[in-house]
Amino acid sequence: MEWIRQKLDKFKEPFAKGKKLEKYSPAINALDTFLFTPNHTTRKGAHVRDAVDLKRVMITVVIALLPVLLFSMWNVGYQYLKQIQPEVDFWDAFGHGALEILPMIVVSYAVGLGIEFAFAIFRGHEVNEGYLVTGLLIPMIMPVGLPLWMLAISVVFAVIIGKEAFGGTGMNILNPALTARAFAFFAYPTYMSGNQVWVMNASQVDGVSGETILGTLAAGQPVEYTTMDMFWGMIPGSVSETSAALCLLGALFLIFTKVGSWRIMLSAVVGASVMGLIFNALPAMGVEGNSLTNFPWYNHLLAGGLAFGIVYMATDPVSAAQTYKGKWVYGFLIGFLSVMIRVFNPAYPEGVMLAILLMNVFAPTIDHYVIQGNIKRRVKRKAAGINKQVETVV
Amino acid sequence: MSNDIRIKRGITLRLKGEADKTLVDAPRSKTYAVKPPDFHSVIPKMVVKEGAKVKVGDELFFSKYTDKIRFTSPVSGTLKEIVRGEKRRILEVVIEADASDDYREFGTLDPLNAEADAVKSRILESGSWAFLNQRPYDIPADPKDTPKAIFVSAMNTAPLSADVEFILKDRMEAFQAGLNALTRLTPGKVHVSVNGQGSGVFKGLKNVEIHNVFGPHPAANVGVQIHKIDPINMGDRVWTVKPEDVANIGDLFLSGKFTPVRTVAVCGSEAKERKYFRTRIGAPVIDLSGAVDTKNVRVISGDVLTGEQVNTGQYIGFFPNELTLIPEGNKYRAFGWLPFTYNNIPSNSRTSLSWMFPNKKFEVNTNLHGEERALVVTGEMEEVMPMDIFPMQLLKACMAADIEKMENLGIYEVAPEDFALVDYVNTSKIEAQEIIRLGLDLMITEVG
Numbered sequence: 001m002e003w004i005r006q007k008l009d010k011f012k013e014p015f016a017k018g019k020k021l022e023k024y025s026p027a028i029n030a031l032d033t034f035l036f037t038p039n040h041t042t043r044k045g046a047h048v049r050d051a052v053d054l055k056r057v058m059i060t061v062v063i064a065l066l067p068v069l070l071f072s073m074w075n076v077g078y079q080y081l082k083q084i085q086p087e088v089d090f091w092d093a094f095g096h097g098a099l100e101i102l103p104m105i106v107v108s109y110a111v112g113l114g115i116e117f118a119f120a121i122f123r124g125h126e127v128n129e130g131y132l133v134t135g136l137l138i139p140m141i142m143p144v145g146l147p148l149w150m151l152a153i154s155v156v157f158a159v160i161i162g163k164e165a166f167g168g169t170g171m172n173i174l175n176p177a178l179t180a181r182a183f184a185f186f187a188y189p190t191y192m193s194g195n196q197v198w199v200m201n202a203s204q205v206d207g208v209s210g211e212t213i214l215g216t217l218a219a220g221q222p223v224e225y226t227t228m229d230m231f232w233g234m235i236p237g238s239v240s241e242t243s244a245a246l247c248l249l250g251a252l253f254l255i256f257t258k259v260g261s262w263r264i265m266l267s268a269v270v271g272a273s274v275m276g277l278i279f280n281a282l283p284a285m286g287v288e289g290n291s292l293t294n295f296p297w298y299n300h301l302l303a304g305g306l307a308f309g310i311v312y313m314a315t316d317p318v319s320a321a322q323t324y325k326g327k328w329v330y331g332f333l334i335g336f337l338s339v340m341i342r343v344f345n346p347a348y349p350e351g352v353m354l355a356i357l358l359m360n361v362f363a364p365t366i367d368h369y370v371i372q373g374n375i376k377r378r379v380k381r382k383a384a385g386i387n388k389q390v391e392t393v394v
Numbered sequence: 395m396s397n398d399i400r401i402k403r404g405i406t407l408r409l410k411g412e413a414d415k416t417l418v419d420a421p422r423s424k425t426y427a428v429k430p431p432d433f434h435s436v437i438p439k440m441v442v443k444e445g446a447k448v449k450v451g452d453e454l455f456f457s458k459y460t461d462k463i464r465f466t467s468p469v470s471g472t473l474k475e476i477v478r479g480e481k482r483r484i485l486e487v488v489i490e491a492d493a494s495d496d497y498r499e500f501g502t503l504d505p506l507n508a509e510a511d512a513v514k515s516r517i518l519e520s521g522s523w524a525f526l527n528q529r530p531y532d533i534p535a536d537p538k539d540t541p542k543a544i545f546v547s548a549m550n551t552a553p554l555s556a557d558v559e560f561i562l563k564d565r566m567e568a569f570q571a572g573l574n575a576l577t578r579l580t581p582g583k584v585h586v587s588v589n590g591q592g593s594g595v596f597k598g599l600k601n602v603e604i605h606n607v608f609g610p611h612p613a614a615n616v617g618v619q620i621h622k623i624d625p626i627n628m629g630d631r632v633w634t635v636k637p638e639d640v641a642n643i644g645d646l647f648l649s650g651k652f653t654p655v656r657t658v659a660v661c662g663s664e665a666k667e668r669k670y671f672r673t674r675i676g677a678p679v680i681d682l683s684g685a686v687d688t689k690n691v692r693v694i695s696g697d698v699l700t701g702e703q704v705n706t707g708q709y710i711g712f713f714p715n716e717l718t719l720i721p722e723g724n725k726y727r728a729f730g731w732l733p734f735t736y737n738n739i740p741s742n743s744r745t746s747l748s749w750m751f752p753n754k755k756f757e758v759n760t761n762l763h764g765e766e767r768a769l770v771v772t773g774e775m776e777e778v779m780p781m782d783i784f785p786m787q788l789l790k791a792c793m794a795a796d797i798e799k800m801e802n803l804g805i806y807e808v809a810p811e812d813f814a815l816v817d818y819v820n821t822s823k824i825e826a827q828e829i830i831r832l833g834l835d836l837m838i839t840e841v842g
Contacts (some may be wrong), residue, residue, distance in 0.1 A: 038762075039724045041759075041760040044828050045817040045826065047698045047701065047703070047718075048409075050741045050743060050821075051763050054771075055730075056730075056732075057743075256744060259745065261772075317771050375802040385630075
């Protein structure tokens, strides 16, 4: 390591302050700090600091995503192969899926990090780590067959309009990954919904039914998958949304490392369950309902992107509510609205993306009211104090 | 009536290098210094010139805008040098000490039976007023004000900090006398907070309200205690005094002499002689630390969270009871971002496994462990903020210099030291203490 360090120091010389290539130092620093945590010492404030930094936090989220990613590589291949041949070999399926997904990841990182580096150099700040997670999330929430150029354009939109326009990492209002998905969703609807996009090459294979569960329900068709299928995730869907089991694993990891907010995750599950239960109770109240309202509430939790959205998207600390109480409200409403959108708006069979984006917009408002509570307590206390003084004077 | 304060949020950092409980009298140093920057917002106006002879308690300088506040010499000797920095700002007033002390006599006084004004003017005259600090703003107390209460935190929870009970156990009489004097400065109460798990040496204190405090750091921060006991509202003034300084004030009334005693715990993993040294305020660092390789060792006047970096040619600050020596962290760490690695660095985050060793004493260095970033992670600051205050929102209001918002969010109730743990834990390496200090300074100029 010592040898690499020396080489790096030598390589970095022309990028030092006042030297010819100083402008490009953020790019080279990003590489350097990826290899080595810098030797910076505290200059002011507390002299000792916690071992955690933003790189560590972001990598922890990436680690939490890996099981889901690996599973989805297999599942994408499996969904495809099972339509055209009776027996599916594990590695065959994994290979097919990996070949489909890896190019998406490469494109997402290349385009997104390219823009991030350019902005860092242009603005003269260090490269923020936020895109490490966003760049992996974007391909994971897209439909399987999305053309790479559409993915690239979505990434460009998300990073420039969704993030950098607001001032970069930490300043964005909407979750950048979901911004990318929403952009693709509204710009290229034929590639983002319907029944031809959820299984690899579905449109080229005759007789493939690649409909998602929620799409089937919205069309009023019977669902051919069991609750356990939805839990384990061997079903068609966006690249990585299918397995609730592995999202749960990721959730446990994020909660254990305290990187993801358990408050948001729990309250979102509660919110979705409550909405599901309300719909399920309709027949008892004399309303007939339809296949979507009668879809059991626990299946609502497992189907579609709800689990993935709650665990990896809703918990994004930048776009979520920031106060403890606010997180409870924010999470609850995400779950509640996701199921509501699913049921009431069959044009968007999956509601979680829209619910999270909507709540992203409202998160500052929720926080505002929580903080107002704190301010009111302070005002009240002051008023009480003044009254006390008056009493003693009298 | 229960006077217990139980704090839940916070962290007690366990570090290597605690000072042994042995009290030694430090040998008399050649020079001592009073450092005007220790008194935030005070602009010093010198009274004596270089080469003048001074006794203990003779005025050296006063505060330009509050001329009643006098700062007096901690030793008798000759004024050797006035060290100035940029824009001729006075940094140190150095006094070459005589072999033995010549005291200025103020005369004894029983504060409980004297006029309140006499008590006040005695404290002012002797230079003991410098021990009194004001909240809000964390600045020297203004003699024109009448505080609604006075708070003394007779405990310490900061990492490696000095044990107040140990420092004061042989000065209890002076401590009580000092508290008696403080009761004459306020129409309200004098609150003394003591460690709930302590030995109970403070149980017998009279004329004050005693609070038993339990919990992790920052339980001993006087700001936290004020918040729990009698929070500061807009327009309120309360004063705080450090426990050893209460005893110093008490000694003034008992003996009639200004006694600027400072017991300094020399601690930290790099300290050679880890003991409690009893010395004068303003002793030179090198006399307590010994020779230090300052390139690889950081010398801190104060504790690791709130102290000030000094070099061995300088002097210990006016207030701190600690001199901490820890290694500099000027080294690279390969792949430091990998979670669950480098578990020998203490961390409040679960991305490190250091939490699995709750009783381990960690050797820490001054590495920043990362780079400054935008605020991303939420909820971590709240975990170390035991007040009813939203730390991140307050910090952002300070950064934006939004005075109304700062006021609403409780800027009057905080001091930089209350944000020391926020400095420590936050993932984005934001300098919270500095931001709060600047915010308070803004409030002083805008609101006053």
